[in-house]
Amino acid sequence: SVRWLVKNKQNAKAEKILTKIGGVDYAKSEIAAIQKTVSKEDVKVRFRDLLEPKIVKVLLLGFFLAILQQWCGMNVTFYYAADIFQAAGYNIQQMMLNIVVIGTIMVLSVALTxxxxxxxxxxxxxxxxxxxxxxxxxxxxxxxFNGINGVPIIIFTLLNVAAYSLTLAPIVWVILSEIFPNRIRGAAMSLSAVVLWIGNFSLTFTFPAIKEYLGWANNFWLYGVICLSGFFILYFILPETKNKSLEQIEQELIN
Known part of the structure; x- marks a missing residue:
């Protein structure tokens, strides 16, 4: 990559690549920006570096994305698919087929992403x-809530799987890899992954109790409220990182 070339003192090769992309002026400005951030990467990251106010803001955004990806509830569909389809009136053979279809839709949706x-x-x-x-x-x-089972449950469950696999499932990881400053990206990504799997564990562990206490209808409505809340929060706090270099993103979020 261009960043690797600059980091390893091969600026001429990096400039040649960037010139093909955006011209001479673009190449020079990008290399200057990369050099500025790369110079900080060799400094060992300390825990207190993550507690800087500007870093904490971005770190909390990463944690929120990680939790939202889990508590949107989709992994409940994956882990408890048999229970959901049984409640919808399907037998074991039909449940196995539905689970295979879910996996197929996931693969196709991520490929489209x-x-x-x-x-x-x-x-x-x-x-x-x-x-x-x-x-x-x-x-x-x-x-x-209205006791409608069978095909309608399957159709909307598969639509939900497609929506998740096309958006939150892969995109959260893309955003996490882009929003953190270069010098703390490794540590911040690691912490975000820990938070994500804590969210996964808490979602999976609490689902049976929530389902028993609230019932199937209220359980799905709860996840719907979480997704709706996530929509409004993301609308106001999530920056668009499309077509931006890591240096541009860092400049906008940190400086």
């Missing part, structure tokens, strides 16, 4: 995901 993420933008996809999942959870809750 690879194609559109740089065209549509990270923020738009995150907003699309949280909004569509909130609506779908509301509909699934209504279906359970």
């Amino acid at each position: 690879v194609v559109i993420v740089d065209k549509v933008g990270r923020k738009k996809l995150m907003l699309l995901g949280t909004a569509s999942m909130a609506v779908i959870y509301g509909i699934i809750g209504l279906l359970f």
